[in-house]
Every structure is written in C-alpha cells, then in structure tokens.
Amino acid sequence: MSHHIVPLKTYIIVFLSLIGLTLLTTGVAFIDLGPFNTVVALAIAFSKMFLVVYFFMHLRQSGGLVRVTVIAGFFWMALLIALTMSDYRTRTWTPVPKAWSITAPPTHP
DSSP: OOOOOOOHHHHHHHHHHHHHHHHHHHHHHTSOOGGGHHHHHHHHHHHHHHHIIIIITOGGGOOHHHHHHHHHHHHHHHHHHHHHHHHHHTTTSSOOOOOOSSOOOOSOO
16 A cells, blocks of 8 residues: 655645634634524534545545545435434424313212
C-alpha cells in the first residue's frame, strides 16, 4: 500500500481554516439572523466536517470504494433525519381525544 505524502503547508492551511471557521461560528452566535441561525451554523459545521474528512482523514487520496461508503453514510444520515422530521412534523395531525362526556352511575344505593 503506497502512502501519499501531504505537504505540511496543506495541513497548516486546513488547520488555519478550521480555526477561522470556529471563530466565525462564535461570531455568528452573537448575531441574530432570525430563522437562518440554524442554517448558517449547520453550513459552517458542514464546512468544518468536510475539511476534516477530506484532508485529515485522507478521503482525498482514498479509492472509489471508500468514497462510495462515505457518500452512503451521508445518504443514510439524511434518510434518518428526514424520517425523524416527518414523524415530528406530523404529530399534530391526529386530534387529541376528549374526555368522556357521560359520567358513570353511582355504584352504591
């Protein structure tokens, strides 16, 4: 198995990018973006995740089977999130049952 030699400059650039994205995450946390807070936070988190997987976990130099496995993992995670959200969003579709309207007759004479 041949090992790819990654220049130190690449690791330094990725490390500084991760530090910058972390600072950006902290800065955005103090800004009120309304409903886009979660979207921006997830976009930054996805960018950091991509840098770690692509460079530090050497997905860049990996073969096709490893890439297919990573893509399948993300597809599986998206499927689980979609099913969870569909359950969460449809919980109010069934009405809440009301209490009994007829009271039970007394049992003692």
